[in-house]
Amino acid sequence: DGGITQSPKYLFRKEGQNVTLSCEQNLNHDAMYWYRQDPGQGLRLIYYSQIVNDFQKGDIAEGYSVSREKKESFPLTVTSAQKNPTAFYLCASSPGLAVQTSYNEQFFGPGTRLTVL
């Protein structure tokens, strides 16, 4: 089955440590995204990538880093510079701007809940 996987589902980190969240898709999508969701709030865009080897900052990129070395993978690193990293992290993908459609529907993974101890 095609879809997006995120791992792990739950992640605990000590203050001052970097941690990497995995996101893999087998939908052959060009574009991938990372969002952060805090309790009772909407989604905020961290980083996005429209194509392999290219990515752009979203609205809250400070303290985060990404890479896009392969089409199917878009890992997110939460660095020690991120002041309040405890949140629910969602990865998504879409066909991309190169696809001739009138919309850019996004497909979401199940999320990773990160807790800083």
Place this chain on the structure above:
Amino acid sequence: GDSVTQMEGPVTLSEEAFLTINCTYTATGYPSLFWYVQYPGEGLQLLLKATKADDKGSNKGFEATYRKETTSFHLEKGSVQVSDSAVYFCALDTGRRALTFGSGTRLQVQP
């Protein structure tokens, strides 16, 4: 810039009641509009979409009509069930970057 405004929740209804969740947007051009649903502890699932004015998206008894004149995309369902309890997000796509999401509306349906 682009923005989406949703009614604040939680919305609490009894089973079989009529549901409306309001969504209005601000965007340049002609965005596509979406409703996503999030069940507890899970990611978002696309519920329905509309790509141009007067389009009606529908799925699982939910409907929403793209109203350009009022810049709205209200979500409706004629008879809600307990299993519809979730958080609902309205979103728009202008094709420039990523989706712009509203803050979400929590729906609680009581038996």
